[in-house]
Amino acid sequence: MLVGRSEAFDRITWVVSGARAGRGSALLLRGDPGCGKTALLAAAAAAADGLTLLRCTGTEDEKDLPFAALHALVRPLRHLVGELVPAQREALGVALGDAVGARPSSLQVGSATLSLLDLAAVTGPVLVLVDDLHWVDVESREAIGFAARRLEDDAVGVLLAARPEAVRLNGIDCYDIPLLDDEEAIALLAGHGVVRTVADRLCEPAGGNPLALVEIATSLDPAQRRGTEPLPEPLPSTSPAAVYGVLLAALPPRARTAAATAALAGGVAPPVLADALARVGAGYDDLVRVEETGLLRTSLVGVVWRHPLARAAATSGTSPAELRRIHLAVAESVAAAAGDPATVVWHRVRAGTGPDEGLATALDAVAEAAKARGAHLAAARAWEAGAQLGRDRSRRLALAALEAWAGDDAESATRLLEESLPTLEDADLRWSLAYLAGEVSHVSASPQAAYDWFQRAVGEARVAGRTDREVKALASSFNPALHLDDSERLSVLAEQILAVAAPDDPLQQARSHAVQGFVLLNAEQTDAGRAHLEVALALIGEHGLLEVDVDLLPMTVQAAMWSGHPQRLRPQIDAALAGLRAAGDTRQLLTTVRGLAWCDFSVAEWDSAAVRAEEGLDLARISGRSADVADALVQVATLEGARGHAADALAHAEEARRLATAMGSPWRTADALWCAVFATMSAGDLEALTAPAQALADVVREGRVAATQPEFLDAPLALALGGRRAEAQDLLDLLVARVGDDARPESRAGAVLARCAIGPDSLHLAGEAAALAEELDGVEYVFPRARVRLSGGSMMRRLGHRVEARVQLRGAETDFAALGAAPWLARVQEELRASGATLRSRAAPDDALTASETRVATAAANGMSNKEIAAALFLSGKTVEFHLGRVYRKLGVRSRSELVRLMLAPAPDPGTASER
DSSP: OTTTOOHHHHHHHHHHHHHHTOOOEEEEEEEEEEHHHHHHHHHHTTOTTTEEEEEEOOOOOGGTTTHHHHHHHHGGGGGGGGSOOOHHHHHHHHHTOOOOOSSSOOOHHHHHHHHHHHHEEESSSSSEOOOOOOOGGGHHHHHHHHHHHTTTTEEEEEEEEEOTOOOOOOSSEEOOOOOHHHHHHHHHHHHTOOOHHHHHHHHHHHHTTTHHHHHHEEEOOHHHTTTTOHHHSSSOOSSHHHHHHHHHHHHHHHHHHHHHHHHHTTTTHHHHHHHHHHHOOOOOHHHHHHHTTSSEETTTEEEESSOHHHHHHHHSSOOHHHHHHHHHHHHHHHHHTOOOOOHHHHHHHHHHHSSEEEEEHHHHHHHHHHHHOOHHHHHHHHHHHHHHSSSSSHHHHHHHHHHHHHHHHHHHHHHHHHHHHHGGGOOHHHHHHHHHHHHHHHHHHHHHHHHHHHHHHHHHHHHTTTTHHHHHHHHHHHHHHTTTTTTHHHHHHHHHHHHHHHEEEEEEHHHHHHHHHHHHHHOOOHHHHHHHHHHHHHHHTTTTTTHHOEEEEEEEEHHHHHHTTTTTTTTHHHHHHHHHHTOHHHHHHHHHHHHHHHHHHHTTOOOHHHHHHHHHHHHHHHHHHHHHHHHHHHHHHHHHTTTTHHHHHHHHHHHHHHHHHTTTOHHHHHHHHHHHHHHHHHHHHHHHHHHHHHHEEEEEEETOOTTTOOOHHHHHHEEEEEEEHHHHOOOOOOOOOHHOOOOHHHHHHHHHHHHEEEHHOHHHHHHHHHHHHHHHHHHGGGGEEEEEHHHHHHHHTTTTOOHHHHHHHHHHHHHHHHHHHHHHHHHHHHHHTTTTTOOOOOOOOTTTOOHHHHHHHHHHHHHHHHHHHHHHHOHHHHHHHHHHHHHHHHHOOOOOOOOHHHHSOOOGGGGGGGGO
16 A cells, blocks of 8 residues: 555545446546656556556657547557447547548547447456546547546546646546655655654655655665665755656766657657667667666567656756757657658657748648647647748638637637737638637627627628628627627617628528517517518528538527527428537537527427436536536526426526626526526425525616516516515516517516516406416417416415316416426416315326436437447447436336337327316
């Protein structure tokens, strides 16, 4: 057992034993250099008898080579690649340079890595060890992280090690390795022959760093460790790197050169290293001299360093001129062996001394190759490096910015475009960068910045005479403008896009009509707004515009949702969505899935909505963007609250609120607060309703959000339910004035609900609620209609009109039962009992399918194999098997054919819930 590392080893043992038991888990060990990360991974490997070990170590010189670490990690599994589904096999092959094909996304490569580990675990448990994760190339790190988050049902353990704060992996447990205390340090030194009196003097300068303690002890002679000879004055350096430097400095020059060459060459094959050594005037015999110091070990497969710090020390004392000479020698050796062209170029870059257009051009080729493999961040780094070396600096920086954004690195994309734009002359790139900046600002919750950038893109398009780009940028300006809650700005936007869109261009006209419809609907001009959306949707459908421009997809879903007919164009939308899944386009996929979930929610397809909402949250957590996660949490919390899972809904709403507050996003804060109000109201916990109701009312009253959202009319309703009727009336008056006379049906329903709660009870008000419920005809109004019927029916019952009350309450019961809105159904049935109705008991199923199980069951019923389901839903094969097993048990089926028949059977009539 390593001294002072019992807690760390317990965590590691949990991962290893879990893999043996078929339970997957992952752990990231974080700590300063020398704290024992490498030793802990070595201990894990020693305890992994019978497990398949997959190992790789990040190296500083290979961090710019896309998928270099992943290539090393999965090399022992190459025989399994042929068993992947074709799309994953192609994605992984292209990423690793084994095949030529369409550019894969990070999502596709991560999914393929997950499936490969899943296949490896079929024959026995697997342990993945990745050291120096901070030096692993970003592309490999993303693929490994993606897989590690999804292996809970597989016999795979994943242990990663990195310096603190060097990397972030969302969704993976972290353990920060502490420094040793004095007693632990003394125990460690005792194991190296250092007596207590000497150890007491060594503890303070070493600062509890295990490697520093070991190296300082090693530097002492036996008599000094026993205390029979005085310690040297001053004491040897407690920096491990400095100790290694001392050992290297004592070597002959040729041996030092050999060590530096081995360090810079990285993981090249021994023949290539031998050639590089010869080019710098050294040889393998010189490496043997280095080996005698214990700093490295040579083998038939390459050089193994005692510690990453030893490798770093091999170059730290080498002059810049000598380092350049060695890099050039390595480049020539790799090129002579027909090695990776990118490796050759990067070594040549590090051997350079100044501007070099030839090298910049070579980096262009590296960037293009990386882009073709889906390694966007590697492409961005190559173009940025080329910008520092070559003449066309602004263009290369612009290309780097576009690739950084394609790789989801918003921070780098922003920095690069800000460097590039001031001197960039290429009109196409200027428009692309301005539009990119708008997208980045929008997802980072900066609506003003997003609007300004999109307007700049509008200007760039006008200068270039590109009306198609102008219309696209104007259309993209709508959502940021909406969040700014500026009606005049929105009106101007609608006028601009109407004036610009070419009459004979269906794509431009679709965008124009969509924006005009959105603007009118936001102003509660319902009929006029929906007429424009109808034109937009008709153009998209008739001309197959989603096949022409997939960027139109999120707007199409939004138009369908706002049109009052959320199922419009669903076949075309589903086909475009399938294309996004195949391409692994996380951003577009996330936005589309989330929009479809709201569509399904609004048309009473709550099972489907829950499935899509969960997928949206999963994709949002993959993206790591706070704005996406907050939006997805709101959606999940809404469905949980409506279906009676109040605790989960409140937890998700609170997480969304924290994220929104940190981003300074008032509309997301309001959405999260509404979720808390809605979940608490659904649960009927009036005491707990006060705090979120007041917070939501405050945000809405301040006018910093688009206050005409129908959901926000729940704020005065909640205040009234809490007994604060005067405040509720004031807030309702304010919101109704903002809504105007042509309110959407959902807004009218919200206003009636609030008025019923504020009271007083009256037959006139109850009759108004009943009349509105009759108007709310259609599947898109099931939930608001049911709520209005419940409210009006309850009022009629309280006024003694029980027969009329039962008519409304029965209708509400039917609607709530169809939705699966358990808490609302329970409430309406209480009202029915109070009205004198006799209810037929009907037990609710205890084993309803979860959202995840429904996703898997639907895919299986559609004829997909387990491998295909895993690839499509970004799950491991074991997780698919686990879900299908639960689906079969819950539904009482034994085969896929039975599952298909059951899922195709018509749903039972929910209206049989009551007897009369």
